[in-house]
Amino acid sequence: MNKKIFLFSIAVLIAIAGLSVVAAVGADSQGETVTIEGIDFNIPKGFKENKTFEIVNQSDETAGLSYVMNGKSFEKGADFMSLLVSEYDGLEVTDDIVAATGGDAKNIGGQDGYMANKNPYTTFSYHKNGKLVVLSTDNPDLFEEFIV
Template sequence: MNKKILLLASIFVLAVVAIGSVSAFDLGSLTGGDEGTTVTIGGEEFTIPAGYEENTDLAEDDNVTEYSTFTSTLNEKVFEKGDDFIIIMVSEYDGTDVDDDLINFLHGESKKINDIEGFQQNDDTTFSFSYGKDNKVITVSATQEEVLNQIIA
């Protein structure tokens, strides 16, 4: 009888240890890990890929600029991962319509990313994609072109 109690106690201890090990194990590693973080910038949602950290020193919140015929409100966030970065700017316009001509004037050649039509401009170190949505110009810039596809949805 004492052997049965000892055996049951041992099984109980092993079960507790096993449950503790499983709960401490990162189950996300079985599914590919962290999928990123969702952020809201200027009322628009974006998913920032895993590993990027926000640099709050470079953020712009509701920065209003008045022009002769319209007003723009800029919201901007910067995310960094080593030497790589992501910059997302959302400019809302009051007093003028955001259209393809305005966006094209600001940035590049016509392109479609994830069913969103806009304009892309590249240089030696940065890929930028701009598009219009709800009288806003949204520009996503990154050091890695494939990151644009992850953010723009």
């Protein structure tokens, strides 16, 4: 009987060690989460923030509407991704407003939005929590990795 308990204990320890390795690998490949104005983004492993392009509470106006922008940019080798969140004074951003930014309707990472090629980069714009979210990159395959 003691031999069975010993073997069972070893099996449990091996299973726990295996799960720990899987969890560590999964967490490592996920990267980290960054929040900009209440919107979460996944930053894939290997991407580093380029603080030169950070935007903090930059106010602007277009067509008589005031808005505040916040954004961050990330790089990995030749790839880059810029994340921009804009909040408009007295206006909740809707799909109609996002459609006006141009592009083709797409669903990326479960998020409905509009993708536009603005050579040499591509944008994906959508609304979330009443805000305009714009991702810009040189590699459109990366959009899904950043959207939470």
